[in-house]
Amino acid sequence: MKSAEYIANLWRSTRSTLFRRLFLDRQAEFWVREIDPVHTLTGIRAQVVDVIAETDDTKSFVLRPNAAWRGHRAGQSTLVEVEIDGVRVHRFYSISSAPGQALISITVKRVPGGRVSSWLHQHVGVGHVVGLGPASGDFVLPTPISARLLLLSGGSGITPVMSMLRDLAARSAIEDVAFVHYARTRADVIFGDELEDLAARHAGLRLIVCVDDDDDAPRGFDEAHLAALVPDFAERSTFLCGPGALMDRVEKLWADVGASHHLQRERFVAAPLFTPLVASGEGVDVRLSRSQRRVVTRGAGTLLEQLEGAGERPANGCRMGICRTCTCLKHSGTVENLVTGEVSSEPDQEIQLCISVPRSDLELDL
Amino acid sequence: MHLGTAFGSGAGSVMRPGPGTPPCNSHGKKEVSMTHQNKTLTREQADAFGRELLALRQEVVADLGERDVEHIRRIIRAARRSEAAGRVLLHVGIGPVSFVLGTSALALSKILENMEIGHNVMHGQYDWTGDPDLASQRYEWDLVCTGDDWRHSHNYEHHTFTNILGKDRDIGYVMLRVVQEQEWKPVHLAQPILAALLALFFQWGVGAHDLRIDELFAGKQTSRQFARRARPFLTKATWQLFKDYGFFPILALANAPRVALGNLLANGARNLWAFAVIFCGHFPEGVRVYDQAETENESRGEWYARQLGGSANVEGGRWLHLLTGHLSHQIEHHLFPDVPASRYPEMAPRVREICARYGQSYCTGSFRRQLGSVARRIGRLALPGPRRPVAAKPVAHPAAGRVASAWIGRRAA
Numbered sequence A: 001m002k003s004a005e006y007i008a009n010l011w012r013s014t015r016s017t018l019f020r021r022l023f024l025d026r027q028a029e030f031w032v033r034e035i036d037p038v039h040t041l042t043g044i045r046a047q048v049v050d051v052i053a054e055t056d057d058t059k060s061f062v063l064r065p066n067a068a069w070r071g072h073r074a075g076q077s078t079l080v081e082v083e084i085d086g087v088r089v090h091r092f093y094s095i096s097s098a099p100g101q102a103l104i105s106i107t108v109k110r111v112p113g114g115r116v117s118s119w120l121h122q123h124v125g126v127g128h129v130v131g132l133g134p135a136s137g138d139f140v141l142p143t144p145i146s147a148r149l150l151l152l153s154g155g156s157g158i159t160p161v162m163s164m165l166r167d168l169a170a171r172s173a174i175e176d177v178a179f180v181h182y183a184r185t186r187a188d189v190i191f192g193d194e195l196e197d198l199a200a201r202h203a204g205l206r207l208i209v210c211v212d213d214d215d216d217a218p219r220g221f222d223e224a225h226l227a228a229l230v231p232d233f234a235e236r237s238t239f240l241c242g243p244g245a246l247m248d249r250v251e252k253l254w255a256d257v258g259a260s261h262h263l264q265r266e267r268f269v270a271a272p273l274f275t276p277l278v279a280s281g282e283g284v285d286v287r288l289s290r291s292q293r294r295v296v297t298r299g300a301g302t303l304l305e306q307l308e309g310a311g312e313r314p315a316n317g318c319r320m321g322i323c324r325t326c327t328c329l330k331h332s333g334t335v336e337n338l339v340t341g342e343v344s345s346e347p348d349q350e351i352q353l354c355i356s357v358p359r360s361d362l363e364l365d366l
Numbered sequence B: 001m002h003l004g005t006a007f008g009s010g011a012g013s014v015m016r017p018g019p020g021t022p023p024c025n026s027h028g029k030k031e032v033s034m035t036h037q038n039k040t041l042t043r044e045q046a047d048a049f050g051r052e053l054l055a056l057r058q059e060v061v062a063d064l065g066e067r068d069v070e071h072i073r074r075i076i077r078a079a080r081r082s083e084a085a086g087r088v089l090l091h092v093g094i095g096p097v098s099f100v101l102g103t104s105a106l107a108l109s110k111i112l113e114n115m116e117i118g119h120n121v122m123h124g125q126y127d128w129t130g131d132p133d134l135a136s137q138r139y140e141w142d143l144v145c146t147g148d149d150w151r152h153s154h155n156y157e158h159h160t161f162t163n164i165l166g167k168d169r170d171i172g173y174v175m176l177r178v179v180q181e182q183e184w185k186p187v188h189l190a191q192p193i194l195a196a197l198l199a200l201f202f203q204w205g206v207g208a209h210d211l212r213i214d215e216l217f218a219g220k221q222t223s224r225q226f227a228r229r230a231r232p233f234l235t236k237a238t239w240q241l242f243k244d245y246g247f248f249p250i251l252a253l254a255n256a257p258r259v260a261l262g263n264l265l266a267n268g269a270r271n272l273w274a275f276a277v278i279f280c281g282h283f284p285e286g287v288r289v290y291d292q293a294e295t296e297n298e299s300r301g302e303w304y305a306r307q308l309g310g311s312a313n314v315e316g317g318r319w320l321h322l323l324t325g326h327l328s329h330q331i332e333h334h335l336f337p338d339v340p341a342s343r344y345p346e347m348a349p350r351v352r353e354i355c356a357r358y359g360q361s362y363c364t365g366s367f368r369r370q371l372g373s374v375a376r377r378i379g380r381l382a383l384p385g386p387r388r389p390v391a392a393k394p395v396a397h398p399a400a401g402r403v404a405s406a407w408i409g410r411r412a413a
């Protein structure tokens, strides 16, 4: 057994070295993509097979992934890659469909001025190919499934909990599920019809939709109102996803009643959404993700000088922004290019250390 | 700074003495071939000049988009298809016609891969796309020179120290005397033959360039350092030889000799072409060299001025630009090494206009003129002759350290 595995590994690595050294890998990759753009030897890609308008500002994209897709668990998300005017951009989207199907779907709300969501809405139609990352995240139903569940969402935060509900329905496992959703108006409720339909067919599903234009209920989230609707909320295994303000209040309520351990959360916006900008570039915290070290900047020097001053040895050459030897992936944070004045604040952008100065705390791939 | 006053006969602007300053096309007005005298720029003027070029760069960078990605992907598609067609013709064809067609298709794909794709991608011209296939620091090309050696010797050394004697090892590739400012040595008597050999085996010259064999002989590097430098090159070269003269011929069974010969000729054609293009870029008449003292505390603007003074363009149509990887626009390439090369033709008239306003000559000519000029030089400079001093810069330099505060130039380690 051991030796068979050894031989198999040796064969695989030899084959990949051979293919790379003889440039056969890129020829193969090229022809595979020429034949069908959704196929690739190096990653996950998916083709859009349907686009569904859910509400005025929300669309679902039904995708057929290639063989590299390894499936997902209900509640997980995937890093979607699109090419906007020649530039590859990535955003996370929760998978809204139930697991175990050949097709998956993501449901995207158009954020005003949002780069990726607007682009998906305007330019992506049937036949379009996008890149995907493997399904990730631990916002998933526990195994075995707890009997009493509370799925709590607001706005587009419904997507991961919808996947959970669809999963439970497909497995006929809806025993006692309270599904509470907050939206601005009735017309803004994503998956409204399907939810009604599920509630009609599953006795164990209690559907509570709170909308601001409803005269009987308070506007938005209200602690007392929730406690009245779901009196046993603190004992339920709860899954929460929604706008930051809603999540903060729910978290506080659960903490107040000592039920935080029952609460699972998914945030669509990375926790520190906004790191303060430091105009001088001084006293900035630079985390180096590979070496696990950190450097605090002193004075106004370039990142290359700052790192060198702290004893790091990043690769460099011209030291004036021409040769790109010092090119480095910036995972997060904002830097300014001293030569051109360009500011980079998108996550995972490549920057040139020798002509960049930090403008916020940073994480670099060094 | 107001340009009108900056370039009057004011105190700052000095006419370069320019011994034997060359006949290079003057810009702006009609095509006049005249002895052009470059104005020597003061640091302030050079920086203003550089800022105008940077503004032009920013304008183009802001406009980069789908069109540019489409362009490079189209070229990649052409290169891959032409490689496949070439191999099929060589492997299964019979007779001379399919041999010639197959070899040509293979040579074309190698030229595109080397010039328009590999060279430009490795400069970071497409890093902004975020496409891993176009990432400068990871690209590996179908050439015996390793991507890493190239990024060091070319992107860093050649592009930073362009035409500085003793620092730019691309001047004559350390073996040839291509400018009169180089010292004559008896070995230069053989340089017409050396140059022909270098042209035929150019990829080996490029591949071994960063090993610094000359420094090994001069005792400036130890044999251990040399071995460490040589290992990646030797590994890559072995694989390349195996690919071209082992793997593919064996795959062709009875057609093996034909395939091996086709590969040899395609490599040779690419070598000759690349040599011609590169030597036309820096060594025709009209291009000047610099000495180390003069460029010691150079500002960013002076770097721009040197890139212009040290490069020469070749005029031609779209196909010439494509096949040279747009190195026919060597000047624009040296001013904007990380801007997608297919933008150089549209930038060129603007660059010429800026150069004209700053009294800087812009060296351009037909392929025949530039190549002829280089060939004559190689012949002429083979013979003993006095070393010409580098045209020294008459403007006094401010002390080091001032540069950085003004406009980020090269910063010391």
Ligand SMILES: Cc1cc2nc3c(=O)[nH]c(=O)nc-3n(C[C@H](O)[C@H](O)[C@H](O)COP(=O)(O)OP(=O)(O)OC[C@H]3O[C@@H](n4cnc5c(N)ncnc54)[C@H](O)[C@@H]3O)c2cc1C
Pocket (backbone or CB within 6 Å): A077, A091, A092, A093, A094, A095, A107, A108, A109, A110, A111, A112, A113, A114, A115, A116, A117, A118, A156, A159, A160, A267, A268, A269, A270
């Ligand atoms: C794990 C995870 C799962 C996600 N799942 C989904 C999903 O299923 N459906 C979905 O529509 N989105 C989801 N998102 C959010 C999504 O990744 C994008 O952030 C969102 O689509 C906006 O991207 P954009 O490029 O359009 O906007 P950007 O160009 O990034 O931002 C434009 C402006 O909008 C603000 N902004 C950015 N994101 C938000 C937001 N979420 N809410 C309010 N303002 C914002 C920014 O601060 C900025 O001012 C998820 C995010 C994460 C981290």
Ligand code: FES
Pocket (backbone or CB within 6 Å): A315, A316, A317, A318, A319, A320, A321, A322, A323, A324, A325, A326, A327, A352, A353, A354, A355
């Ligand atoms: S060191 Fe050359 S670009 Fe930074």
